[in-house]
Each structure stands twice: as structure tokens, then as C-alpha cells.
Amino acid sequence: MKAPEIARRRIRNSRLTGDGFGSADEVVRWHLAMQAQDYGPATWSIGQRSTGLRSDDLDEALASGSIVRTHVLRPTWHFVARDDIRWLLALSGPRVQQGNAGRYRELGLDERTRARAAKVIVSALEAGTVSRGRSSVRCWTTPTSTEPGSGCPTS
Template structure:
């Protein structure tokens, strides 16, 4: 029984992860589907988008990133994600404070207090204003000239703080070097949502693209407190299907009804046995966190 349920949930997830069945026409549509796509391993992360879109090359994805049609920043968790310009602002406002709270101990150990971070952000903003795009090494030099200690891991956390606060995001690559740009210049038309709208939007995106999934899955993925994750689920629950497994020992939600033949969800190509290479990111192959005992 448990094995049959596990296989069914896995097959449904393979479909919602876009590993079988129809693909999107554009990499931007893939990012929109997931809400945010983990991308700390830059090359494999680009390939992951191309795997889920029709006829896309590495050069195509790279151009979208260079042009700012897809952005890369720290959001959801303390790691990089691809995100659309339209979504970056509200997503950071919703989850950024939570990620900063989760990483506060690192900032304390590095001696990065609020005054230092404010001075750093002001320095970074001035350096990037007017369409300037600088590498982290160049930002380090700018910060040093302003009298800010950037030794060790301090510069990494200073830059991540600026990302999580919605000040900066990715600029176009310069050769093989990543650059940073002001978010307001790269995403001038970013959507603005209030906290309730943002929570509902993120919740629906997650369970649509990652379901069947549990409440704890969503909490881990979004970094939100479980109380907030539950509230988001209550907001959009009418748009999802809830399924209890083993008399409620495991509860999952997803965006289409159970019991529908797989042929109604997948193209014939997706029904064949397939082997797919996955990039080495936990969000892509994470199991359901609440598993009932056999």
C-alpha cells in the first residue's frame, strides 16, 4: 500500500516538475511556473530551465539573463534562485525578512551589525546607480575604500544582505564573472503585492508546481513560519485538491484531482519509462517531509 502511494505521488511530482509531458515554449515560463528556481550552481541551473522548454539552447538562456528577462538573486532561502522581474520585489518582501532572521547568527559572528550593513548598502547603491554593473570583487574594492571591513566571509554576507533587502540583483555576466545591478533598474516594473496577496500567490505557485506536497514541504521551500504557511494554504485551499493518506497520517495538496487517469495529465511520450538527469539541488529531488510509517 505504502509503496503504491509513494509511486503515485512520485509520478505526479515528476509531472508537476515538468520532467515528463508537455514543455513550455520559453524558459521564462518555466521560472514563472515554479515561482523561483534554485540556481546556486549556475550552469546546471540554466540547463534545468532548458530541459523544461522546447528547443532552447544555453545561449538562449544566457541572453535572457543578460537582458534581465530572468534575474538571479538570494530569495526564499539563503541561496540563489532564478526569478522573473515581475515577481522579484513581492517575493523578496515576503520571504527576505524571514531569511535574514534565519541567518542572523552568521551576521553576529562576523560582526556585521545594522549600522555596518546600512553603510554598506548605501555604498553599494551609489556605486551601482546609473546602470553600473560590478562584480563582487569590484564591490569589495568599493566597500574597502569606504572604510568597511570585508575580510573573510564578510563581503559575501554584505552582498547577500543587499539582495535580501531588495537593493541589488544580478546584472549581465562579464565574461565568466557575475555582476550585480540595482534591482530597481533591472526590474522597474516589478509587481507590488500586499503581504496577504503575496502569501496567497506564493502558496498557489508552490503547490501547483511542486505538488503533491505537504505543509512542511512548503514551509521548508519558502522559509516561512509554519503558521504563515498554513495561513497561505487556507487562503488558496479551494483552488487545490487535498488528499489524506493512511487516515490522515500524511496530508498532501496539489492542483489537480486524484484518480484521473495519467493519460489525461501527460502526453504519450511522458508515459514511457524515462531516465532524466537532475541537477544537484535539494529542491529538485526533495522527498515529502512527512512520511507515514509502513
Template sequence: MTRRSVDWLLAARMQANCLARPVNEAGPGGVADVVRRMGGLQAQTWRGAAYAVRARSTATTHADVTYAQVTDRSVVRGWFMRGTLQLVAVEDAGPLLGLLGAKLIKDTERRYGELGLPERTRAAAADVLEEHLLAHGPCDRAELAVVLVRAGLIPQPKGQAVYALIRYAGILGRVCYGPGDTWVAVTDWLGKPLILEGDLEAVAHRYLTAYGPATARDFATWAGLPVPQARRAITSVATTSFEVEATELYAVEDLPGCQDVRMLGEFDAYLLGYQNRFQELPKSIFPGGGMLSPAVIRAGRAIGAWRHADLSTDLFEPADLTDELADLARF
């Protein structure tokens, strides 16, 4: 096991995370390539997902990201790793839900109980939602809330139970996001049902390819898996390991690292993909409450924050952002 520095680790992780911008294809193909390489991108906000694609490619545009999801349908937005909204390649959606879905539902049982949603209600709601979406196409939350009330599954069309039931149907692979803030039936939107069968070692290998060097706890944090299960998968696929500050990290490549400056959008996967980032994030980037603001990184280390509204920056270290600002305008 080779000893390495934190600086090397952060630069290597930046390169693995596609932040050297290896994707040069324009259009939806470029979007799908980024998403596929990453094993999925955070998509709590659509803007965050779009800017994550920009940071990893050189020719895609914001419109391409929407086109890839809405028209080309080579990527799909739904609930995957950790039960959070993600943008994943269509061919990965079924395997990921097959691996993670049961645990996501189990981890949410207490909340379902608080909302008065026993398993029989959730199962009936998944049927009702899918049938309505198959018959009527994309629907927003307000319309689906009325459908659930009319079916006698919830008492009123307000509150968190509506979203919880839509999300439950999504974890079952029956519902996903359509255009904007609407949902659709997966079999209609994608033309076929998802096959909920996955290979954990294949997901672990993809994780190390996109996030390594990393620990089993990092993989467990990213995926939402139990640590013992994550450890078995990671150690079975790793081809090399490194020691950084007395911590063993696994990898599938020994990367030289990326020294570039990159402006990341909110909720970027690079900063959310680890249990141990090996760096402290200031409150301007990580204010708490589950928020993760746009960040400027160099050689993998956070050196500032920025704002979407006016592209203003708050740098902790001097950096030349000319190229990045020009590319943000292009995107």
C-alpha cells in the same frame, strides 16, 4: 482522501514539476515561462539553472538562458527561497522578497554577529553598494570589497563579510546579479525598484501547482517559512489531498504522472523542492555537504547519476538515454 502509491506520487510530482517538458517556446520567452511556472529555479551554479530550463522545455538553448537574464531581463538572479541563489521571474522578485526577506535576515543574525556586521553596518553597506553600482554599473566582488573598505564598513577586502553584505543588500531588493559574476543595482538593471509586497497564498498555490502533491513541511522547506505559517497557506489553497504511506499530501490537481526519462543538472529543483522526497538518493547524487549532483530520473525516481564533463553515466537501472543525450548536445 484517496490513497495512492509512492510510484504514482513520484510520477505525478515529475509532471507537476514541468519535467514532461510542457514549454515549447524558444528564446528568452521560453526561459521565462519555465521559471515562472516553477516559481523559481535553483541557481547556486549558472550551469545548474540553465540545465533546469533545458529539462523543462524543448526549444530553449543555453544561450537563451543567459540572454533572458542579461539582455531581456525577464528573469533575475538573486537570493530568494531559503536565502539561496535562485532564478525567478522579474514580476515575482518583489513579492518573494516581501514575504521572505525579514525572516531570511533574522535567520542570518547569528552569522552577521560572527562576522562583526551589526544592523547599522549592514544598512550603511546597502546604501554604499547601491550608490556605487548606480554610478558605475556591474561590478565584481573584488571591486565592491574595495568600496566597502574605503567606506570604513569592513577592515579588509577579503573574507566572508563582503559577500554577506552584498547578499544583505540583495535580500533588501536593492542589488541582484548582473552579467556573469557581477552585481548591479536593481533600479538600474530592471528600470524600477522592486515592490516588496507579496501574497503568501498565491505563492503556496504556485508551489502546489509545480510541486504537488506535497505537505506543509515540504512547502516550508522549499520556501524557508515556519511550518505553521506554511500549513495555513497550503491548506487554504489545496483543492484535493491524497494519502501516501500514511502521509497526507495536498494538491491542486490529480495528475496522471510522467513516465519519461530525464537528465537533470546539479541542484535541480525537483530534488530540492521537498522535505520528504519519498526516495533515498545515493551518494553519487547526494554526497552531502550541501551538494546535489546531476541525476537521471525515470517516472520521478532517481535511477542514476551523470557528469557534465563527458556526459558519462552511472545507471542503477537500465534506461535508454539516446533522446536525452541528443537534446543535451542540442541545448
């Protein structure tokens, strides 16, 4: 197979040509995971593969949880469908956590501190939607360890 044919097939299989999907979660499910490090271009990538999708539709998909923005595959943001998140975490979680171990040590975040920080974040989320900045404030104002300056890891 020659390069032009490979390129045509990749474009078609990426759904950049042909019929577009009707919803953001259909696009994300087709691709399994879509890199979402830069939010604007990531939403545009979904829009390119859909028909009639507006940015409000993607915001709604994220707000409703049908699409999740997460670090499921590596420390890079990805969009994944809600129905795929658990098995993807089971598959990739141990490797991602292994990769994070050095950073945890560098920050002095032992298992106990991370577990307590997770409880603070879960508690905040149970009360409603919380931005990353707001969760960070909650962590820094809720003791998670006896060490000075301890707080929830958010990076």
C-alpha cells in the same frame, strides 16, 4: 495512489515531460523559484523544461532582468522571475534576515555598516553591471565604517 503514479505526476507537474516552455522566464515563473546554487546545473534544469532554449537565452534573461538570481527564500541561490521578486522578498525577507542575524554578529556587521555597504553596492550597480568580485573590491576600497578591515558583506 501508488508510488509510480505519484512519481509520474511529479515529473509531469515539474514539466520534465510534455510540451516545453518557450523561454527561460516562462520556466521560472511556472516553478516560482528554482534552486540555483550551482549555476551550471541550475541552467540545465531550466533547459530541460524548455523547447529550443540555448544557454545564451538564459544569459540574456539574466542580463535583461527578466530572471533574477537571488537569496530570496533562504541563504541558497534561487532563480525567480522579476515580477515575483518584490512580493517574495516581502514574504520571506524578515525570516531570511532573522536567519542571517547570527552571521552578521559574527562578522561585526551592525545595521549602520550594512546600510552603508548597501549604498556602496547600489552606487556601483547604478553605474552598470558589477560582478560579485568587483563589488567586493569596491566595498573593501570604500570605507563603510571606522573599524579596520570593514567592507561590504558579500557572503
